[in-house]
Amino acid sequence: MPDLKVKQLLERGKAYRELRDSLFTGQYAPDLPDLPLDVSQLYKTSEILSQSQVEIVELDAVDLAKSIAQRKYTSYQVIEAYLLSAALAHSATNCLAWFFPLEAVERARWLDEQLEKTGQPVGPLHGVPISVKDFIMVKGISQTSGHIASSGFIPDEDAHIVAILRDAGAVFYAKTTMPQSIMHLETDSFLGVTSNPFNRNLTAGGSSGGEGALVGARGSPLxxxxxxxxxxRGPAANNGLWGFKPTAMRLPKGMKGIMPGADGVAGAIGPIAHSLRDLELFCEVLLDAHPWDQDINIPPMPWSSVTLTKPVKIGVMWDDGVVKPVGPVREAMKDVVDRLRATGVEVVDYPAYPAAQAWTMIKHLYYLDGAQRLRDMLDGEPMLPLTTWITSGAQTQDIGSMWKLVNERDVFRNTYTKFFRSLNVDAILSPASPGPAGPHGSSKYWSYTSFWNLLDWPALVFPTGRKVAFNDHDDADYEARNPTEHEYYSAYCRDKAIGAPIGLQLSVPRFQDEKLLAVAKKINAVLV
Amino acid sequence: MPDLKVKQLLERGKAYRELRDSLFTGQYAPDLPDLPLDVSQLYKTSEILSQSQVEIVELDAVDLAKSIAQRKYTSYQVIEAYLLSAALAHSATNCLAWFFPLEAVERARWLDEQLEKTGQPVGPLHGVPISVKDFIMVKGISQTSGHIASSGFIPDEDAHIVAILRDAGAVFYAKTTMPQSIMHLETDSFLGVTSNPFNRNLTAGGSSGGEGALVGARGSPLxxxxxxxxxxRGPAANNGLWGFKPTAMRLPKGMKGIMPGADGVAGAIGPIAHSLRDLELFCEVLLDAHPWDQDINIPPMPWSSVTLTKPVKIGVMWDDGVVKPVGPVREAMKDVVDRLRATGVEVVDYPAYPAAQAWTMIKHLYYLDGAQRLRDMLDGEPMLPLTTWITSGAQTQDIGSMWKLVNERDVFRNTYTKFFRSLNVDAILSPASPGPAGPHGSSKYWSYTSFWNLLDWPALVFPTGRKVAFNDHDDADYEARNPTEHEYYSAYCRDKAIGAPIGLQLSVPRFQDEKLLAVAKKINAVLV
Structure with missing residues (x-):
């Protein structure tokens, strides 16, 4: 009776969603009629937060930690502000998968007592609220992995990364939404669709879309x-944030039981934040804890901030040759390049990488088992459209053909790295995507970001400060060069993307994570 | 007509072997009637080498490099001595797969000219002869991978590791034998069986058995x-040498096209030598060349010699609980432990690791494809007995079951590492094998070494200076605890192993390669 089974599963999903909704009561259930499309300033305009609470949620993690350590704010005051702001952001964008204010307040009070008692913060993140993508384990907190069958799992221990951040003084209070198969660049699941706080008609991005919307709307600093x-990187770009994908396995793991053993493409864990220095703080705290003592898959490479000793040369890839960036992205690229040049940074053109070849390769590597494990995980839950799309054409490999694919990947990695070196640049500046956040259901062109996953090069996204506006080029007359580009431009409409932030991307060879952040400082210095 | 195809393949193998044999002519074809079982001193007793040539081949690589840099010997004199000694070793043990004295002499002469001209060695290995396991590419030199179908491949470039050593001044002159499937702890192929120079009735070990016999007989320093x-480690132990298996991917690769893409168990490349300091020299030269610039699979971790700042605590595993070490190994272990304690090093008992579980796991990981790729490679060449043995029971996995196995491996790695840390020791001293080199065809118990491959922990083997002698316990009355042990003890006979060197093993957690060598210095200091 498969129909009955599916029906029961969907009932279970509905019940979990209702349970999640029931967590938002009282002050965490704001009455928000007639929301505008742009809710990114709701924490201010709703007048639900006090003036001092608004000031708190406008700080980055570095300043938050400093303010608490210097007794300007208590941990309690900080989490109170973020709980209100997070509930607001969730009401407007559906970005939270779970919410646990009681535990968070208890934790903040304990931190305040410790600071009172010892005079010392318990660690560099003392009192800093940190939000967590749903499938990353937080002890005692119900989670999902974006699909119904995974819902309601209550881990009896923190993920490795969570444990270290907790030891450093972080306050956890919210789990954020993720899409059904994890593998969307949008966020849509049985818990609903997560919208972009800058324009609710657009996607927040994915798969860390809940994080993107929550941090973007200042419901979380980190x-x-x-x-x-x-x-x-997608959610960071879509929500005007900094996002960092380090070299895989440099930072400790967060997931358990999702894709164990599958390392054809190694996922990386990393931060989304409001400032470049917050990305660095995040990495420093994690690597200062020597996570390789717990997990021998992590290379014992301490975080060592790089100071650039010679002038930087940045290669700029304007167009990957498959889908040309749309007007606002082109203009943001040009603007950043002009600013860099104005401060004396050398910027040269960089050739299009083999985007189509890389996409074919990585798509095969994602689903070596023909997506069987995904189907098993879904356990009958009907696939959402983007799940169907990403798994279409997934081919079951045997061990021999898998070894061949993995070897092709390795050859590609070294060949491309050699090519990069021959061009004698330090880093590559490129779009994070051909366009700003798209309409819900349209995000099917991953190559600007997935290219660096295939290579396992670290890459970060930064906010340019620009948003799509009516004076941007509308590309209405653009003639697509190929069907992929045609599909992209058909779904794109400048007028429907007004207000969407534009983020760009910077990448460097594998293991040069610290150098990437050092080069990004040059860019940060020219941003408004 | 499969029979005809096999016949043609065997003909091709025979022709290649005759071609290999034809490389040894004139002074390289010594007339050696009535060889004794122990030919390890043949370089002296045969009186083919001059007194000064004997002195040369008794130096380790560090002293060789120093002597050449200080003009005590020319590179030409050094390679002349090694060419004679290598040909002698080959005549007695069948350890060479290819021999190229002309190229080597030309290279040595060029190095002498450079030193003359510039007053400086071209690098830290200026003039040091280095022998190379057959399947590691040396530009322009015919190679095999231990089976006929692979024979006669002439690479048009050096392997990465060879290129770096060449740049550092090394002189290449010989490729060494390896077994049919690579996967034997002995060395037997269409090029014949490689014997142990200390007792030709015994195996030299494998799969780097040609290296073991050649270096053991002083036909190569490194x-x-x-x-x-x-x-x-097996060949190092069997031939009274130092052998180092680093963490996988710390040193640059040597092979191409053998097991590309298969990283269920990652092979490691490493040195065999006469001294601990030669192991360190080897690693230093390779990592000082920043190989990660060429190969992004290599973590950018420079070689940084470790000085131990606090007293060392060594855990000693006397017996893995499956196959107990035989008398001479037990006695060598006890001797080393007593010597360490006498110099104040703390040594504590260390529990047996889960050898049987680990062996089951690694055997599955070796042949995820049910050994299909091996059969394809052999292309009809009949399997030798140890090939049949190691592939027996190989199961074809699908992608899902492979992910499961790889995940089990990862869990095992971290669980075991955690257990190790809980015991608070720095390193584990253990046998390299239950016994000395065995009779040809008997080496089927890998667990004392393969355990560290499963974990990817670095491990080294050191020579104790002891050899099997008639006053060692003969274990004639030992009652086996299980069928594996019964099989081992049935094949073992002390009296047939007289003269075989005893090596022991030292291991530390992943990535602690430098620490391993630092702890080994404590052991080196107490060896005779």
Whole structure:
């Protein structure tokens, strides 16, 4: 009776969703009629937060930690502000999968007592609220992995990364939404669709879309995300944030039981934040804890901030040759390049990478088992459209053909790295995507981000400060060069994307994570 | 007509072997009637080498490099001595797969000219002869991978590791034998059986058995080997040498086209040598060349010698609980432990690791494809007995079951590492094998070495200076605890192993390669 089974599963999903909804009561259930499309300033305009609470949620993690350590704010005051702001952001965008204010307040009070008692913060993140992508384990907190059969799992221990951040003083209070198969660049699941706070008609991105919307709407200063094709960087770009995908396995793991053993494409865990220095703080705290003592898959490479000793040369890839960036992205690229040049940074053109070849390769590597494990996990839950799309054409490999694919990947990695070196640049500046956040259901072009997952090069996304506006080029007359580009431009409409932030991407060779952040400082310095 | 195809293949193998044999002519074809079982001193007793040539081949690589840099010997004199000694070793043990004295002499003469001209060695290995396991590419030199279908491949470039060593001044002159499937702890192929120079009735070990016999007989100071189950360490132990299996991917690769893409168990490349300091020199030269610039699979971790700042605590595993070490090994263990304690090193008993569980796991991981790729490679060449043995029971996995196995491996790695840490020791001293080199065809117990491949922990083997003698316990009355042990003890006979060197093993957690060598210095200091 498969129909009955599916029906029961869907009932279970509905019940979990209702349970999730029931967590938002009282002050966490704001009455918000007639929301505008742009809710990114709701924490201010709704007048639900006090003036001092608004000031708190406008700080980045570095300043938050400093303010608490210096007794300007208590941990309690900080979490109170973020709980209100997070509930607001959720009401407007559906970005939370779970919410646990009681535990968070108890934790904040304990931190305040400790600071009172010892005079010292318990660690560098003392009192800093951190939001967590749903499938990353937080002890005692119900979670899902984006599909119904995974819902309601209550881990009896923190994920490795969560445990370290907790030891450093972080306050956890919210789990954020993720899409059904994890493998969307949008966020849509049995818990609903997550919208973009800058324009609710658009996607927040994915798969860390809940993080993107929550941090973007200032419901969190810092989020833990994962990225195997763009899942940190897409949401960062779509929500005007910094997002960092390090080299895989440099930071400790967060997931358990999702894709164990599958390392054809290695996912990376990383932060989404409001500032470049928050990305660095995140990495420093994690690697200062020597996570390789717990997990021998992590290379014992301490975080060592790089100071650039010679002038930087940045290669700029304007167009990957398959889908040309749309007007606002082109203009943001040009703007950043002009600003860099104005401060004396050398910027040269960089050739299009083999996007189509890389996409074919990585798509095969994602679903070596023909997506069988995914279907098993879904356990009858009907596939959402983007799940159907990403798994279409998935081919079951045998061990021999898998070895061949993995070897092709390795050859590609070294060949491309050699090519990069021959061009004698330090880093590559590129779009994070051909366009800003798209309409819900349209995000099917991953190559600008997934290329770096295939290579396992670290890459980050930064906010340019620009948003789509009516004076941007509308590309209405653009003639597509190929069917992929045609599909992209058909779904794109400048006028429907007004207000969407534009993020760009920076990448460097594998293991040069610290150098990437050092080069990004040059860019940060020219941003408004 | 499969029979005709096999016949043609065997003809091709025979022709290649005759071609190999034809490389040894004139002074390289010594007339050696009535060889004794122990030919390890043949370089002296045969009186083919001059007194000064004997002195040369008794130096380790560090002293060789120093002597050449200080003009005590020319590179030409050094290679002349090694060419004679290598040909002698080959005549007695069948350890060479290819021999190229002309190229080597030309290279040595060029190095002498450079030193004359510039006053400087071209690098830290200026003039040091290095032998190379057959399947590791040396530009322009015919090679095999241990089976006929692979024979006669002439690479048009050096392997990465060879290129770096060449740049550092090394002189290449010989490729060394390896077994049919690579996966034997002995060395038997269409090029014949490689014997142990200390007792020609015994195996030299494998799969780097040619290296073991050649370096053991002082036909080479330093050899490049690989190890995926004990292939560096077995030959080192059997031939009274130092052998080092680093963490996988710390040193640059040597092979191409053998097991590309298969990283269920990652093989490691490493040195075999006469001294601990030669192991360190080898690693230093390779990592000082920043190989990660060429191969992004290599973590950018420079070689940084470790100085131990606090007293060392060594755990000693006397017996893995499956196959107890035989008398001479037990006695060598006890001797080393007593000597360490006498110099104040703390040594504590260390529990047996789960050898049987680990062996089951690694055997599945070796042949995820049911050994299909091996059969394809052999292309009809009949399997030798140890090939049949190691592939027996190989199960074809699908992608899902492979992910499961790889995940079990990862869980095992972290669980075991955690257990190790809970015991608070720095390193584990253990046998390299239950016994000395066995009779040809008997080496079927890999667990003392393969355990560390499964974990990807670095491990090294050191020579104790002891050899099997008639006053060792003969274990004639030992009652086996299980069928595996019964099989081992049935094949073992002390009296037939007289003269075989006893090596022991030292291991530390993943990535602690430098620490391993630092702890080994404590042991080196107490050896005779």
């Amino acid at each position: 989020g833990i995300t994962t990225d195997i094709g763009g899942s940190t | 050899g490049i080997t690989t190890d995926i189950g004990g292939s560096t």
